[in-house]
Amino acid sequence: MQGKIIAFSAPSGAGKTTIVHRLLARMPELSFSISACTRDKRGRTEANGKDYYFISVQEFQEKIRHDDFVEWEEVYEGAFYGTLKQEIERIWENGQHAVLDVDVKGGLSIKEFYQDRALAVFVKPPSLEILEQRLRHRATDSEASISARLYKANFELTFEDRFDVVITNDDLDRAVDEAERLVRAFITAESAIL
Numbered sequence: 001m002q003g004k005i006i007a008f009s010a011p012s013g014a015g016k017t018t019i020v021h022r023l024l025a026r027m028p029e030l031s032f033s034i035s036a037c038t039r040d041k042r043g044r045t046e047a048n049g050k051d052y053y054f055i056s057v058q059e060f061q062e063k064i065r066h067d068d069f070v071e072w073e074e075v076y077e078g079a080f081y082g083t084l085k086q087e088i089e090r091i092w093e094n095g096q097h098a099v100l101d102v103d104v105k106g107g108l109s110i111k112e113f114y115q116d117r118a119l120a121v122f123v124k125p126p127s128l129e130i131l132e133q134r135l136r137h138r139a140t141d142s143e144a145s146i147s148a149r150l151y152k153a154n155f156e157l158t159f160e161d162r163f164d165v166v167i168t169n170d171d172l173d174r175a176v177d178e179a180e181r182l183v184r185a186f187i188t189a190e191s192a193i194l
């Protein structure tokens with residue numbers, strides 16, 4: 001079996017983390033690729049080594065120097081995020097396919113790097129108004145952080161056409177069903193063409 005990569009990208013708050021968690025619960029052949037990041041851990045909801053490897057900016061810079069990343073980015077000012085080569089290798093050696101939760105630019109970098117071995121999925125919010133509601137309802141971000149995410153979302157939504165597939169996250173169950181169908185078709189196909 002050749003291991004594949006499925007990268008879920010979306011503006012923050014569109015629901016990609018929720019979709020990815022549900023998909024992983026349904027499909028044991030998939031494994032989450034844990035990224036390294038330098039932002040603070042969200043106290044009650046996140047764990048180190050599960051959601052992210054939470055590291056310092058200095059440690060992150062060391063990993064850049066050692067060429068440990070497939071791709072990395074300063075997603076928000078001062079907050080670095082990166083996909084570790086070692087994570088992808090670990091998952092493939094384990095006979096599984098890697099699932100990534102990355103921002104829009106990261107998804108396109110993954111696609112460019114892995115070509116047909118990767119499926120780039122864009123998760124789209126039903127509207128910007130609903131995106132804002134979801135960010136507020138999630139209650140994990142400050143007002144400044146919500147503004148930064150909404151500002152970035154306007155820009156990210158213009159990249160939808162560059163992705164292999166687009167899933168609109170209106171009704172969550174429907175969106176997860178669609179994601180499952182697309183991922184199953186991809187991992188059994190010879191290439192990313194569905």
Ligand SMILES: Nc1nc2c(ncn2[C@@H]2O[C@H](COP(=O)(O)OP(=O)(O)O)[C@@H](O)[C@H]2O)c(=O)[nH]1
Pocket residue numbers: 009010011012013017035036037039071072073075081082083084101102103104105106107
């Ligand atoms: N390029 C890239 N983006 C990442 C990586 N890991 C996470 N991200 C993205 O960074 C953004 C911020 O993530 P996070 O702090 O968890 O905030 P949230 O998306 O609002 O829950 C999201 O768009 C993530 O998908 C990575 O390894 N590389």
Ligand SMILES: Nc1ncnc2c1ncn2[C@@H]1O[C@H](COP(=O)(O)OP(=O)(O)O)[C@@H](O)[C@H]1O
Pocket residue numbers: 010011012013014015016017018019134135137138169170171172173175
């Ligand atoms: N289809 C949906 N309908 C309503 N709320 C949703 C839906 N999908 C996700 N959410 C909620 O929206 C918020 C943002 O989702 P999250 O998965 O954290 O987004 P992202 O990872 O894209 O930033 C969370 O509170 C989540 O429970």
